[in-house]
Every structure is written in C-alpha cells, then in structure tokens.
Amino acid sequence: xxxxxxxxxxxxxxxxxxxxxxxxxxxxxxxxxxxxxxxxxxxxxxxxxxxxxxxxxxxxxxxxxxxxxxxxxxxxxxxxxxxxxxxxxxxxxx
Amino acid sequence: xxxxxxxxxxxxxxxxxxxxxxxxxxxxxxxxxxxxxxxxxxxxxxxxxxxxxxxxxxxxxxxxxxxxxxxxxxxxxxxxxxxxxxxxxxxxxxxxxxxxxxxxxxxxxxxxxxxxxxxxxxxxxxxxxxxxxxxxxxxxxxxxxxxxxxxxxxxxxxxxxxxxxxxxxxxxxxxxxxxxxxxxxxxxxxxxxxxxxxxxxxxxxxxxxxxxxxxxxxxxxxxxxxxxxxxxxxxxxxxxxxxxxxxxxxxxxxxxxxxxxxxxxxxxxxxxxxxxxxxxxxxxxxxxxxxxxxxxxxxxxxxxxxxxxxxxxxxxxxxxxxxxxxxxxxxxxxxxxxxxxxxxxxxxxxxxxxxxxxxxxxxxxxxxxxxxxxxxxxxxxxxxxxxxxxxxxxxxxxxxxxxxxxxxxxxxxxxxxxxxxxxxxxxxxxxxxxxxxxxxxxxxxxxxxxxxxxxxxxxxxxxxxxxxxxxxxxxxxxxxxxxxxxxxxxxxxxxxxxxxxxxxxxxxxxxxxxxxxxxxxxxxxxxxxxxxxxxxxx
Numbered sequence: 001x002x003x004x005x006x007x008x009x010x011x012x013x014x015x016x017x018x019x020x021x022x023x024x025x026x027x028x029x030x031x032x033x034x035x036x037x038x039x040x041x042x043x044x045x046x047x048x049x050x051x052x053x054x055x056x057x058x059x060x061x062x063x064x065x066x067x068x069x070x071x072x073x074x075x076x077x078x079x080x081x082x083x084x085x086x087x088x089x090x091x092x093x094x
Numbered sequence: 095x096x097x098x099x100x101x102x103x104x105x106x107x108x109x110x111x112x113x114x115x116x117x118x119x120x121x122x123x124x125x126x127x128x129x130x131x132x133x134x135x136x137x138x139x140x141x142x143x144x145x146x147x148x149x150x151x152x153x154x155x156x157x158x159x160x161x162x163x164x165x166x167x168x169x170x171x172x173x174x175x176x177x178x179x180x181x182x183x184x185x186x187x188x189x190x191x192x193x194x195x196x197x198x199x200x201x202x203x204x205x206x207x208x209x210x211x212x213x214x215x216x217x218x219x220x221x222x223x224x225x226x227x228x229x230x231x232x233x234x235x236x237x238x239x240x241x242x243x244x245x246x247x248x249x250x251x252x253x254x255x256x257x258x259x260x261x262x263x264x265x266x267x268x269x270x271x272x273x274x275x276x277x278x279x280x281x282x283x284x285x286x287x288x289x290x291x292x293x294x295x296x297x298x299x300x301x302x303x304x305x306x307x308x309x310x311x312x313x314x315x316x317x318x319x320x321x322x323x324x325x326x327x328x329x330x331x332x333x334x335x336x337x338x339x340x341x342x343x344x345x346x347x348x349x350x351x352x353x354x355x356x357x358x359x360x361x362x363x364x365x366x367x368x369x370x371x372x373x374x375x376x377x378x379x380x381x382x383x384x385x386x387x388x389x390x391x392x393x394x395x396x397x398x399x400x401x402x403x404x405x406x407x408x409x410x411x412x413x414x415x416x417x418x419x420x421x422x423x424x425x426x427x428x429x430x431x432x433x434x435x436x437x438x439x440x441x442x443x444x445x446x447x448x449x450x451x452x453x454x455x456x457x458x459x460x461x462x463x464x465x466x467x468x469x470x471x472x473x474x475x476x477x478x479x480x481x482x483x484x485x486x487x488x489x490x491x492x493x494x495x496x497x498x499x500x501x502x503x504x505x506x507x508x509x510x511x512x513x514x515x516x517x518x519x520x521x522x523x524x525x526x527x528x529x530x531x532x533x534x535x536x537x538x539x540x541x542x543x544x545x546x547x548x549x550x551x552x553x554x555x556x557x558x559x560x561x562x563x564x565x566x567x568x569x570x571x572x573x574x575x576x577x578x579x580x581x582x583x584x585x586x587x588x589x590x591x592x593x594x595x596x597x598x599x600x601x602x603x604x605x606x607x608x609x610x611x612x613x614x615x616x617x618x619x620x621x622x623x624x625x626x627x628x629x630x631x632x
Binding site for chain 1: 273305338392408
C-alpha cells in the first residue's frame with residue numbers, strides 16, 4: 001500500500017520558511033513591548049499557531065503527505081481540543 | 095498443506111534456536127503466544143486475589159485478612175486485571191496473531207517494535223510485583239490512584255504508577271503498529287469494506303490507544319512529580335485541584351473501557367456469522383458503530399465524577415453525551431441478534447461464550463444507563479452497584495469475549511482441538527457462578543453498601559454470603575475451562591485448517607499457520623462474510 005515516494009523541498013522554499021519564522025519571532029518580541037489589552041493573548045497565540053503550522057507543513061512535510069497522515073494529525077489536534085474544551089464545561093461553570 | 099512447516103518449526107529471524115527463538119522473535123504469531131502465556135499468568139493471579147477478597151467479605155469482620163491487606167489486595171486485583179489482562183488481552187494476543195493474517199499479509203508493519211511492546215509489558219508487570227515488596231508495599235488507593243490520597247499515602251505509589259506508565263507505552267506501541275499495518279500492509283486487493291470485523295475493531299481500538307494513552311501516562315508522571323517535588327498541581331493544600339486529576343485520569347480511563355470492549359465485540363462479530371453460516375447482518379453498520387464508539391466513548395469521561403463537586407453544567411453535558419454511546423453499542427447487539435435470526439445455527443463452545451457475552455454485556459450496558467443518568471447515579475455512586483455493573487461489562491463482556499476467542503482460535507493457534515463436553519460444563523459453571531456472584535452486588539449496592547469497604551452492616555450479610563458462593567463457582571468454572579484447554583496439549587487431536595467453516599483469511603491457511611502465513615498471494619473475497627463457497631463444500 002506504500003507508494004514509497006518522497007518529496008524533496010528546495011533550499012529556497014526552506015529558507016523562506018525560516019525567514020518567516022524568524023520574522024514572526026521578532027514580531028512576538030516586539031508585541032511584548034506594546035499593550036494591546038485583551039487582544040494580547042489572541043494575537044500572540046495566533047502568531048505561535050502560524051509558526052507551528054509552517055513548521056508542520058514545510059519542515060515536517062505534512063503538506064506533501066497523503067490524506068491518511070493529514071487526517072491522523074488533524075484527528076489528534078481535534079482530540080486534544082475536545083479534551084481541553086470539555087474540561088472547561090466544569091472549570092468555567094464551577 | 096499438511097506438510098507445510100508451521101511457525102513453531104520456523105524461527106524468525108532464521109537461525110535462532112531454543113528460548114532465543116522466542117525471546118528475540120519478530121514473528122507476530124510467536125509474540126501473540128508469548129502475550130498469551132504472560133496474560134494468562136496475570137489473569138490467574140488476579141483471579142486468585144479476587145477470590146481471596148470475596149472470601150474476606152463472606153462474613154462480617156475479619157475473615158482471612160486485615161483491613162490494610164484488603165485495601166492493597168483490591169488495588170492489586172484492579173491494577174492487574176485492568177492494565178495486565180483486560181486492556182492488552184484480546185489485542186495483544188489475538189490481534190497480534192490474527193490481524194496480519196486477516197489482512198492477507200505476513201507480519202505487522204514494525205516487527206521489532208512489536209517485540210519491544212512485549213518487553214515493555216513484561217517490565218511493567220515486574221515493576222508492579224517489585225512495588226509489592228518495596229517502600230511501604232503495594233498502594234492502598236484503588237486502581238484509580240485518586241489524589242489527594244495517592245499523594246499522601248505511605249505506600250509505594252510512585253513505582254506502581256510508573257509500572258502503569260510503562261504498560262501504557264506498550265499499549266501505545268501496539269496500537270501504532272496496528273494502525274500502520276492496516277494502512278500500509280493489508281493485501282493490495284483488500285479494500286476498506288473487505289476488512290474483517292475483528293480487524294476493524296482492532297483498528298478503532300488502536301486509535302483510542304494512540305490518542306488517549308498519553309494523557310494517563312503524563313498524569314501518572316505528574317502524580318510522581320507531585321509526591322517527590324511537591325509541585326501543587328493536584329494537592330488542594332498547595333493550591334492544586336484534585337478534580338483536575340479526576341478529569342485527566344478519566345480522559346484515558348473511560349476511553350480505555352472501549353479499548354477493553356471493542357476488540358471483544360470484534361471477536362463476537364467473527365463468531366456469530368461463522369456458526370450461523372450466514373453473512374453478518376449490517377456489516378457496514380458494525381464498522382461505523384466501532385468507529386462511533388471509539389469517538390463518542392472519548393467524550394463522556396466525566397460521568398465517573400458526578401459526585402466529585404464538578405459543575406452542574408458539566409454534569410448535564412456529560413450525562414447527555416453518555417446516552418449517545420448507547421446507540422452504536424445497541425447497533426452491534428441488534429446486528430448480532432439479527433444475524434442469528436433464521437440462521438442455520440451450529441452450537442459450539444465459542445458460540446456459547448459469544449451468546450453469554452451478548453446477554454451479560456447487555457445487562458452491563460443497561461445498568462450503565464442507571465449510572466450515566468446523573469440523578470440515579472447520586473444514589474448508587476461508589477456502591478456495590480458500580481462493582482456489579484463494571485464486572486458485567488468488563489468481565490461478562492470482555493472476559494467472556496476473551497474466553498470465546500480462546501475457544502474459537504485455539505485450534506488455529508496450536509493446531510489441536512479441545513474437549514467440547516468439558517468446555518460446555520465450564521462455560522455453564524462460569525456463567526451460573528458469575529450471576530450468583532454479581533447479581534447480589536446490584537442489590538447490595540441499591541441497599542447502600544459502599545464499594546471497597548472491608549466490613550459491613552448486618553443487613554448486607556446474606557447478599558455477601560451468596561456472592562461468595564457465586565465467586566467460588568465462578569472460580570471453579572474458569573479453572574476447569576483453562577485446565578480443559580491445557581489438556582488438549584496432552585491429547586493432541588489434530589485440528590483441520592478450517593474446523594468451524596469460517597470464511598475469513600485465517601481459515602484458509604494451515605493450522606498452525608506457516609511462518610509467512612500464506613504460501614501465495616491470498617484471494618480476497620468481495621465480501622468477507624460470504625459463506626457460499628463454505629456451504630457448497632459442506
């Protein structure tokens with residue numbers, strides 16, 4: 001069932017992702033000096049999420065994997081999200 | 095086919111002899127048998143401990159052991175039964191042995207990882223034994239290790255929870271191996287809707303093992319950290335939240351109930367059509383209900399916590415979700431019974447165990463609705479009603495499915511038949527003992543007798559005496575069943591390749607199978623339960 005094909009990323013695309021990651025890290029550091037009130041946490045988490053996605057998609061090749069691997073990964077994220085959010089049915093209303 | 099050397103005569107890797115051919119093997123069938131003997135050892139040990147607990151409760155006050163020994167004994171009984179018998183039993187033994195064969199392939203995807211899983215299982219078991227005799231002795235917390243007691247008790251909690259952590263790793267690696275094998279190694283001619291239902295159930299189980307086990311593993315490590323480093327995660331004295339521990343524990347341990355029962359349901363889904371000589375009713379419904387149980391079963395963990403002080407909102411949501419799990423479970427029971435309807439049924443020991451499974455598991459499931467409903471649960475929570483319900487599902491369910499699997503696949507694994515008469519007597523004795531053992535516990539629970547208590551009030555004496563008589567009968571029945579199977583090694587009546595008239599791939603290979611399972615690429619039926627050819631030959 002294994003096709004055995006491997007995707008080789010170009011140096012240019014990897015370098016661009018690295019540059020994007022560094023830029024986003026710089027943005028996170030810069031944001032720590034600015035008080036955005038209630039937007040602080042969502043924006044910082046948004047940047048972190050973007051960085052994680054870039055690493056997963058390009059460095060960990062999720063973008064080039066078949067559907068089974070992608071769905072497995074998304075299933076894991078969904079499971080974790082449910083575990084955390086359902087716990088808040090208790091904690092938030094206790 | 096009779097001259098084909100079996101896997102017993104063909105070590106893998108080649109060249110290994112004697113004990114090394116077993117301890118260093120990569121063959122999924124040898125590993126299945128190695129799990130079989132290890133699991134049976136733990137089962138027998140926990141069974142004896144269970145009998146001793148029941149003897150202690152036979153009369154009021156001290157009967158055969160002190161209160162301290164009783165507390166450790168019921169913890170040990172629970173830990174062994176859950177982590178070393180019920181969870182690994184069917185997947186590790188029959189899954190390892192039959193999943194690759196049912197998929198038409200020669201082995202699991204990661205044979206060496208499979209061997210590592212076995213060693214982790216053995217290591218976990220040994221650590222549990224060592225913790226009996228070191229640093230305060232075996233925990234007295236119950237198998238749930240609830241905080242804050244598990245943080246404060248002088249008993250050897252760290253080593254025991256570390257043993258459970260190691261066993262969790264073994265379980266995860268087995269699950270990972272099964273998922274990968276189903277995706278990557280099944281026969282190229284086998285589509286998803288041609289996979290046998292036992293393998294489907296293992297696939298659904300494997301996802302739960304891979305996704306949920308890390309939660310309990312980390313939680314158990316946090317208990318150790320809490321004890322050794324006084325972090326304050328769970329200890330209310332340090333600002334921690336003990337209910338958070340219960341959430342984390344049950345996030346795994348409730349889905350683990352489905353890790354325990356789903357493979358058993360897969361076994362029954364193989365046995366019922368085979369002895370009905372009839373295509374199983376609702377193949378796709380059973381497939382989707384397996385996945386449905388795996389998903390819905392992961393969303394209901396907090397129904398174990400209604401009396402913990404959790405919010406009313408959470409109680410409402412989790413109670414509602416709990417009722418959803420009943421739907422896919424009922425779909426399976428309906429499909430099994432519908433398969434039997436107007437079938438040409440041939441009674442056999444595996445079928446008898448499977449039928450008993452359906453009955454006992456249905457009782458267990460229906461009493462689960464009493465516990466899943468938040469109102470009634472308040473009254474029977476932590477009483478003997480819970481003990482009875484749990485044993486009806488896990489013992490009457492998984493246990494009897496395990497016995498059914500043993501009798502169904504024994505001829506294939508060892509190439510020998512066992513005595514049917516003794517098997518029927520053992521099954522009957524076990525079932526009668528089971529009912530006398532656990533039905534009084536339902537009544538005791540509704541009368542208010544708490545679980546895990548060493549002594550009880552006079553009004554509970556009659557029920558406990560009756561339950562003990564049932565326990566002795568149950569123990570005798572299981573002992574007879576195991577002795578009967580072991581005696582088959584002495585009589586050595588050769589089993590044919592297909593003694594039951596089954597139509598999944600394991601029945602197309604010799605008994606016992608050769609090293610690589612198939613001598614040529616197997617033919618895959620359009621539908622895995624098509625008995626046309628079997629009926630034509632008979």
